[in-house]
Amino acid sequence: MHMLGTKALENWAHVRHTEMGRMIGVMLELSSRREPVMLAEMLNCAMANMIGVVILGKRVFESKGMESNEFKDMVVELMTCAGLVNVGDYLPALAWMDLQGIEGRMKKLHNKFDHILTKMVDDHTATAHQRIGNPDFLDVIMANRDHNSQDQSLSLSDDNIKGLLLNLFTAGTDTPSSTIEWAMAEMLQNQTIIKQAQSEMDRVIGRQRRLTESDIPNLPYLRAICKESFRKHPPTPLNIPRVSSEACEVNEYYIPQNTKLLVNIWAIGRDPEVWKDPLEFNPGRFSTGRAVRMDPRGSDFELIPFGAGRRMCVGARMGVVLVEYIVGVLLHSFHWECSEEIINMEEVFGLALQKKVPVSALVTPRLQPKAYVI
Structure with missing residues (x-):
């Protein structure tokens, strides 16, 4: 609730606004030099910083570069390994052999993440005196750990805290950024969708200022x-x-008790008995009939990107906010064109759905210059 509740999301809207301001500022510079925007890198950096400010009270990457790219690669590898079918899970007698090398890869990855997260926690502890009266998310977690230190059933270990940070950083950066990148890739192949979205935004917002989250309820096509x-x-x-x-x-x-179950959300979204022309990217399907009222946060089983029920993703609300806001800002702030003749739409299977070839695009500013000032 301290980070993902409705009130908490409203309280850190200014963080999202500031980080998107930084991101579109970098995109503006690339535009002036007619250099392509590598969307995945920028999204990963921006979202890691959004989460870093809320959790740690500071940005974790000062700028797009090797450090943020390495973190992105680590997150992608984690999601890929976690989605692999491990022979040892189904033939326990062979598990110790690690035939596919998955366990070895995960252990090496764990050590890398542990080094990064340990440094985050240590740096945060060293500067705790600077935040007296203005605690961030990690301060609250560590205070809870110290308060319950006598009761081991309630106490959080350092490993628990680092595990929580790992969940928040990986799920909070990789899954929204992949959804946004797929959306932009689809629209780059169909400029009519981009033009219709921008026309709606120009009517509601104009071109004198940037899109804000309060505009989104008035943008049904977005x-x-x-x-x-x-x-x-x-x-x-x-x-x-x-x-x-x-x-x-x-x-x-x-289905026997204790059976491992996987819900094929990808297949549900492409089921021709549920969706007309399911392989076509057509936002208009959500503009008429019952689909207008569909909510991606678990209410309608035809559309459950975050799962459903009591065990659905706890970050579903945050995921929807991030995707709607960031896609809106990107479309409203720039004209978009492909920097390649053909956009590769191949998927890389893992726990998260990655693009095999990242989106690369050329952008041109479409707002008044003052709208780009942070």
Whole structure:
């Protein structure tokens, strides 16, 4: 609730606004030199900084560069390894052999993340005196740890805290950025969608200022674009694995207790019995009929990019806010054109759905110069 609740998201809206201001400032510089924008790198850097300011009270990457790219690569490798089918899970007698090398890769990756997260926690502890009266998320967590230190059942260890930070940084950067990148890739192939979204924004916002989160409820076509991206390119195609708590039957299939279950969200979003022309990227499908009222946060089983029920993603609300706001800012602030003849739309399978070839695009500013001032 301190980070992901409705009130908390409203309280750190200014952080998202500032970081997007920095990002579009870098894009403006690239535009002046007619250099392409590598969208995945920029999104990863911006979102890691958004989360860093909320959790740690500071930006974690001062600028786009080797450090942020390395972090992005680590997150992608984590998501890829986590989505692989491990023979040892199904043949326990062979698990110790690590036939595919997955366990070895994960251990090396763990050591890299542990080094980064340990430094974050140590630096944060060393500067705690500077935040007296103005605690951030990690201050609250560590205060809770110290308060409950006598009761081991309630106490958080350093490993617990680093595990929580790892979850927030990986899930909070990789899944929204991949959804946004897929949405932009789809629209770069269909400029009509971009023009329609920009026309809506010009009517509602104009070109004198940047889009703000308070504008989004008045931009139904923008929201339809984001829903369509969630449908066709869900951030976690097979969701997170679940285990059945008791034996049951589903569509005449008997499922024993303690069975590992994967929900194929990717297939649900492309089911021709549910969606007309499911392989077409068509935001208009969410502009008429029942689909207008569909909510991607678990209310409608045709559209469950974050899962559903009590075990759905706790960051669903944040994910929707980030995707709608960032896609809106990108479309409103710039004209977009491909820097390549053909956009590669191949997918890389993992826990998260990555593009095989990152989006590279040329942008041109479309707002008044004062709108780009942070």
